[in-house]
Amino acid sequence: MSPELPAPSRAAGLARLAAFAPRMGRAYAAGRNTDPGPGRRADVSRLSAHVRHRLLLEEELVGAALARHRFAEAEKFVQEVFWRSYWKGFLALRPAMWAEYRARVAEEQARLAIQGGLRAAVERAMAGRTGLACFDAWARELVETGWLHNHARMWFASIWIFTLRLPWPLGAEFFRQHLCDADAASNTLSWRWVAGIQTPGKHYLARAENIARHTEGRFDPRGELDEAAAPLDEPGPPPPGALPPADPPPRGPVALLLHEEDLHPESLPPLRLAALGAVTPPEARAPLARGFTEAALADGLARAEARFGLPGRLLAPEAVADWAAESGAPALALPEPAIGPLADWAEQALRPSLAARGLALHRLRRPWDAACWPLARKGFFPFRESIPRLIAELSPRAP
8 A cells, every 4th residue: 555645444544534633724724835755744634545535525524624723724725625626526517628638648648659759758757767856756756655745746747748848648647547546637637737728828837946945955956947838738628518417316226336436335325225336447557546446445345334234246347237237226326426437437338238238327416516516617716715605505524
């Protein structure tokens, strides 16, 4: 498992949440942008992977912060929790952006096969052999731990794009394959933001002085970075569409399928279960990230067995439809995945396979997502104005 993250279980996440809660106020606001290096990061929660897999719920993090601090003190931490929901909503209202990203990654990977110079440059960057000490250290840390400090992710992406002049989709995919907390929305849209195409014309340039100050002198790349690069000239986001309506709740018995994006069965609505399962990720990722995910799945499935009193099965994606049919239930229910590989699999492979067997698919949309996603129509700042109302409406509580 990653040496920088708590173990991939709800129990470990709860322990870390309790330990970090006292620092979710002024300490987090003052120290969150400083990365003193592995083993010394006291002012960031390191719970992003647990929230990404919903071993911990967003409302639990917000509730823990507000139980210990006034909103004005914990506002920065609370905003960071809502950022992830904002990104998911932004992509849910513009699903073509995810399809475009996947196509761009495929195009750039095809270029690598025929352009030896580009392939060598990308391989050096991913192996941490560019000669830029800070960048190389972050590349190695990403591969070796499956995690990076958020500020380091911004610096890394900026150097990849503007100093090394490498295609941003390949950098974003490098992150998505290796990060234990990678999700399609936060990763894709954050890279677009750094590049200056998420908010057209406004990019993020890594600067040597900023890196030296916020790494407490561990790195000082003066004279090595392009600090005058222009933003990329690519199309900005399309206008938002409407969020597809939630599926109606199932009325009869169902086969419940857990997955890597939602491993909190304790808070699912009451269901009549005929069978309980969890599906392994539908696509390959780096070994550390996949190992974290598989351990999280095992933890979630064990807790679901305890809640529902049924034995669970860990299933390969291609085995799910037959398993559901064998359960005798007329439908399969799963917590609704956000736009990304799992949602692609559910709609493009699972739903047709179920339909061929006469079974329905019910996506269980969580109230948190139903409240947050439709608000991501513009930039984060208009969304941010709704956070106090969302907190009042969703009534988050500490676990």
